[in-house]
Amino acid sequence: xxxxxxxxxxxxxxxxxxxxxxxxxxxxxxxxxxxxxxxxxxxxxxxxxxxxxxxxxxxxxxxxxxxxxxxxxxxxxx
Amino acid sequence: xxxxxxxxxxxxxxxxxxxxxxxxxxxxxxxxxxxxxxxxxxxxxxxxxxxxxxxxxxxxxxxxxxxxxxxxxxxxxxxxxxxxxxxxxxxxxxxxxxxxxxxxxxxxxxxxxxxxxxxxxxxxxxxxxxxxxxxxxxxxxxxxxxxxxxxxxxxxxxxxxxxxxxxxxxxxxxxxxxxxxxxxxxxxxxxxxxxxxxxxxxxxxxxxxxxxxxxxxxxxxxxxxxxxxxxxxxxxxxxxxxxxxxxxxxxxxxxxxxxxxxxxxxxxxxxxxxxxxxxxxxxxxxxxxxxxxxxxxxxxxxxxxxxxxxxxxxxxxxxxxxxxxxxxxxxxxxxxxxxxxxxxxxxxxxxxxxxxxxxxxxxxxxxxxxxxxxxxxxxxxxxxxxxxxxxxxxxxxxxxxxxxxxxxxxxxxxxxxxxxxxxxxxxxxxxxxxxxxxxxxxxxxxxxxxxxxxxxxxxxxxxxxxxxxxxxxxxxxxxxxxxxxxxxxxxxxxxxxxxxxxxxxxxxxxxxxxxxxxxxxxxxxxxxxxxxxxxxxxxxxxxxxxxxxxxxxxxxxxxxxxxxxxxxxxxxxxxxxxxxxxxxxxxxxxxxxxxxxxxxxxxxxxxxxxxxxxxxxxxxxxxxxxxxxxxxxxxxxxxxxxxxxxxxxxxxxxxxxxxxxxxxxxxxxxxxxxxxxxxxxxxxxxxxxxxxxxxxxxxxxxxxxxxxxxxxxxxxxxxxxxxxxxxxxxxxxxxxxx
Numbered sequence: 035x036x037x038x039x040x041x042x043x044x045x046x047x048x049x050x051x052x053x054x055x056x057x058x059x060x061x062x063x064x065x066x067x068x069x070x071x072x073x074x075x076x077x078x079x080x081x082x083x084x085x086x087x088x089x090x091x092x093x094x095x096x097x098x099x100x101x102x103x104x105x106x107x108x109x110x111x112x
Numbered sequence: 113x114x115x116x117x118x119x120x121x122x123x124x125x126x127x128x129x130x131x132x133x134x135x136x137x138x139x140x141x142x143x144x145x146x147x148x149x150x151x152x153x154x155x156x157x158x159x160x161x162x163x164x165x166x167x168x169x170x171x172x173x174x175x176x177x178x179x180x181x182x183x184x185x186x187x188x189x190x191x192x193x194x195x196x197x198x199x200x201x202x203x204x205x206x207x208x209x210x211x212x213x214x215x216x217x218x219x220x221x222x223x224x225x226x227x228x229x230x231x232x233x234x235x236x237x238x239x240x241x242x243x244x245x246x247x248x249x250x251x252x253x254x255x256x257x258x259x260x261x262x263x264x265x266x267x268x269x270x271x272x273x274x275x276x277x278x279x280x281x282x283x284x285x286x287x288x289x290x291x292x293x294x295x296x297x298x299x300x301x302x303x304x305x306x307x308x309x310x311x312x313x314x315x316x317x318x319x320x321x322x323x324x325x326x327x328x329x330x331x332x333x334x335x336x337x338x339x340x341x342x343x344x345x346x347x348x349x350x351x352x353x354x355x356x357x358x359x360x361x362x363x364x365x366x367x368x369x370x371x372x373x374x375x376x377x378x379x380x381x382x383x384x385x386x387x388x389x390x391x392x393x394x395x396x397x398x399x400x401x402x403x404x405x406x407x408x409x410x411x412x413x414x415x416x417x418x419x420x421x422x423x424x425x426x427x428x429x430x431x432x433x434x435x436x437x438x439x440x441x442x443x444x445x446x447x448x449x450x451x452x453x454x455x456x457x458x459x460x461x462x463x464x465x466x467x468x469x470x471x472x473x474x475x476x477x478x479x480x481x482x483x484x485x486x487x488x489x490x491x492x493x494x495x496x497x498x499x500x501x502x503x504x505x506x507x508x509x510x511x512x513x514x515x516x517x518x519x520x521x522x523x524x525x526x527x528x529x530x531x532x533x534x535x536x537x538x539x540x541x542x543x544x545x546x547x548x549x550x551x552x553x554x555x556x557x558x559x560x561x562x563x564x565x566x567x568x569x570x571x572x573x574x575x576x577x578x579x580x581x582x583x584x585x586x587x588x589x590x591x592x593x594x595x596x597x598x599x600x601x602x603x604x605x606x607x608x609x610x611x612x613x614x615x616x617x618x619x620x621x622x623x624x625x626x627x628x629x630x631x632x633x634x635x636x637x638x639x640x641x642x643x644x645x646x647x648x649x650x651x652x653x654x655x656x657x658x659x660x661x662x663x664x665x666x667x668x669x670x671x672x673x674x675x676x677x678x679x680x681x682x683x684x685x686x687x688x689x690x691x692x693x694x695x696x697x698x699x700x701x702x703x704x705x706x707x708x709x710x711x712x713x714x715x716x717x718x719x720x721x722x723x724x725x726x727x728x729x730x731x732x733x734x735x736x737x738x739x740x741x742x743x744x745x746x747x748x749x750x751x752x753x754x755x756x757x758x759x760x761x762x763x764x765x766x767x768x769x770x771x772x773x774x775x776x777x778x779x780x781x782x783x784x785x786x787x788x789x790x791x792x793x794x795x796x797x798x799x800x801x802x803x804x805x806x807x808x809x810x811x812x813x814x815x816x817x818x819x820x821x822x823x824x825x826x827x828x829x830x831x832x833x834x835x836x837x838x839x840x841x842x843x844x845x846x847x848x849x850x
Contacts, residue, residue, distance in 0.1 A: 050362065051362070051364055051365050052364060053357075053362050053363055053364035054363075054364060055364065056607065056608050057608030057610060058364055058365065059187055059329070059364055059365065059368075060184065060185070060187075060608055060610055061610065062364065062365035062367075062368035062369070063184055063185035063187055063225055063367075063368050064184055064185075064222060064610075065221065065222045065225070065368075065372065067365055067368060067369055067372060068365070068369070076398075076402055078402075078497050078498055078500060078501055079404045079407065079408050079498060079501075080501035080502065081501070082500070082501045082504075083497060083500050083501070083510075083609065085402070085497060085613060089219075089221070089222065090219070091219060091222065091612065092612070092613040093610055093611065093612055093613065094493065094496070094497040094500075094609075094610070094611045094613055095608070095609065095610045095611070096500065096504065096606075096608070096609050098606075099608045099609065099610060
């Protein structure tokens, strides 16, 4: 599944990112690399963009940008 | 590389300051340079270039500090990042001798990614660990000696907002200029090294660092700089990326993966994480401020305050400036009474023009105060998050909200506020949309026309609704237009809109006020001169040519008309005029003034082009009034006053102007004897004002923010659109009300 398919409060682990996507490259530069755990923090009032948390930092991104990141769903952190 | 050999004496040095957004880089820049900063543009682009001399330079060496735009990485394609890469590679600019990289201590690993990329370009580095106080509060402990040893470059801890560590940083810069040190180099895998040497083989003069950039960002700065027309280079890039893929590296995130792995090695055992985790207060504030309902409510409240301050609270200050302008004009006028042309040039052209520039300052100051506050506290990113969906569909983004909202007060601060936007296409669209928002200068025109023609016929309720609707005409036209150009015509790929939600912080007041002051100063110096020139040109078009016989003709006509109306002998009126009867003298002055405007260059031009405006139902008086209001739309009221021989000192509430307009009849033509101002004509005039860029100051500011071609295109496009809107309104209206 891709990052935009996770629901609010759900977490995932990054499996891979699209090779030729500016948004995925920027997210990787910010530390969203394969293996990174990411949490969907909240949605904007109109459902887009979404806000995600990884490595202790929060970013807002549009759903179409989130589509470039493939994740595996993970259970809640203990 | 370009460092001076050991022991050689430098006489000048360039130090580039780089860092992620929100690291306190600009605060540090202010500390390093004091207040002696220069603001210019990078050649060919409108990205601001700030530089200044180092406050305490080493003896005999002038050190220039260059504040590069904030960036997360050198790989993304935004204009800011491209400029950073070009400057660091010494393109179109002296290559920096040293790079000072400011990193946020609370998020060291991510911030060091940029430093690692900079180091790979082969530049010596000093690392500034800013906000160490906040990091300590979060329980982070740094082993600075170990960090310095492992990274291989000097590390200076600072708290920029309190000026702590600035002296140590200056000392470190001095030392680093004498003995430059480079960060521990990343060990690129074989596939990268091979691809790089292949790139260098087909491109003479390419450095290793540039080759890395070329390999990893196909659309980045280096790719733009190095002509990729020869198939050799493109093929080499493609082959290199394929080789990476075969070596098990996805070329998209490969650079980040390798740099982060490198950094994880360097950072080992340098940071100790205490118990406290992250800035917890930020999360609880966000639960409220980003809440579906409460968050939107707070957002609307904040925006209301921003709007009110620009729209209403700036009023007294603007009135004060206008009063001062008036006083200055009254003070200077008598001294120049002997030379009427000079008097009119100085009083109406120059003083009026200067007043017309300065009057915008309160709005610019207030808006940039708010923007500074919203950005410093971290709320701006939240506002953009809340609003992005509303604007994304037509090529704008969440950051367009503040510029467009403030354009409802005045497009000038609105256009300037678009600087907060990183995406150049979205910024361009926002700037071009700003003048469509119904600014406060349109209000008097609406009030005059609605009050004079719609309210008496349709009542106060309808009048209120028309006034309300007029405020959305520009928005309703420009949003689909933006969508059409961005998504249909140009098919612009939207840049990723990825925005950091920084922890909430207290604003840094000194910096905030300083930035606000800078904006005002810049407006005065850069746009103000152009606005002044417009003002003088329009003055000349209305003042020349002087009609020699005007005064005699108008005096005779006034005497004859007044005598006939009062049923007395003309000689009696003549005597009263000679005695200085104030009513008659004023009436005569207004008549002469009106006649002068009528036969001025602008008046003649208006009469000539009136047929162009005939399809919108405009007579020559409306046409001249509209033409004269191109430098500033509110001028139309004064021009109407002059043309209708009431003098310029009237306002939109003036009963005499309303009566005079309502009584106006077509003198000739098919509609001879019928009223000029019918409902369709009034609506057409208002639509024209809603859509037209009748504001020299906005044109000047667009030229300043983009370039003169965009300013000219915006002006021509909006004028055409306004004409079409007015004609369509009139033609439909005339059939509807017939």
